[in-house]
Amino acid sequence: MSDRLRLTAPLPTLDAWVDAFARAEIPVLAETAESLEHMRATEDDVDANGLGEMIASDPLMTLKVLAHAHTLRRGSSTGLRAAPETVTGALVLMGITPFFRAFGPQPTLEDVLSDHEAALLGLSRVLQRAERASRYALAFAAHRADPDAAILHSAALLHDFAEMLLWVHAPDLALQIAALQEADRQLRSNAAQRQVLGIELADLEQALMKRWQLPELLTRITNDKHERDPQVRCVYLAVRLARHTARGWDDAAVPDDLHDIAELLNLSESHALKLLHEFD
Known part of the structure; x- marks a missing residue:
């Protein structure tokens, strides 16, 4: 999910829509981006519950975190199968420091x-x-x-x-x-x-x-x-x-x-x- 996308005409098939949206960068609310940077600066004081609660108020950031948790499971050698069902569960899976490493400053809506x-x-x-x-x-x-x-x-x-x-x-x-x-x-x-x-x-x-x-x-x-x-x-x-x-x-x-x-x-x-x- 890294390309900036701006479509002005419909795509020909559902698969084409899925491919385009799956590749596109997802921006988040400005207040979410600001809160993440504030928490990044005090990372040692951040826990999964507090971070998860903040993220869970933003649907698009929630979507990004749950999708990223999938990529971690796919590349895992531990045989972990069950997808975390909440943002907090996903944060516990990935860890706070790896989360901030994976999610740099966020583009905003x-x-x-x-x-x-x-x-x-x-x-x-x-x-x-x-x-x-x-x-x-x-x-x-x-x-x-x-x-x-x-x-x-x-x-x-x-x-x-x-x-x-x-x-x-x-x-x-x-x-x-x-x-x-x-x-x-x-x-x-x-x-x-x-x-x-x-x-x-x-x-x-x-x-x-x-x-x-x-x-x-x-x-x-x-x-x-x-x-x-x-x-x-x-x-x-x-x-x-x-x-x-x-x-x-x-x-x-x-x-x-x-x-x-x-x-x-x-x-x-x-x-x-x-x-x-x-x-x-």
């Missing part, structure tokens, strides 16, 4: 999109939505006493990472999709994506997760095709609610979300709504 203010705004909305979805997913998991709560938090945070990468690597195409949906509020995201890109971002995301050999549990939980699985449903409903309430709680789809969330949590709808406002 703000610098990469400094010439494209509209794309930076679009990306900011996706990042904000992901942060809210991850909070909902963590709260749902905690309510259900799910032992994989931390992984569900990561899954919700990463659920739309292909859309984030599209804003970074193909901002003009991302804006075309946004314009289509703004013009027709009934147009589904996957239909708009097929129209502009020739592919669906969910398929690109699953293919990238397999290319980077991200943890099987994380890959499964982010795949909405397994929506009836309780863990997948936890993340799916968190992402759905965050999307529908991005502009407020008066979206026509919110009552359906509320019904399904109440069912998931085994609560009345009024109690579920009260909890949701507390989570938010």
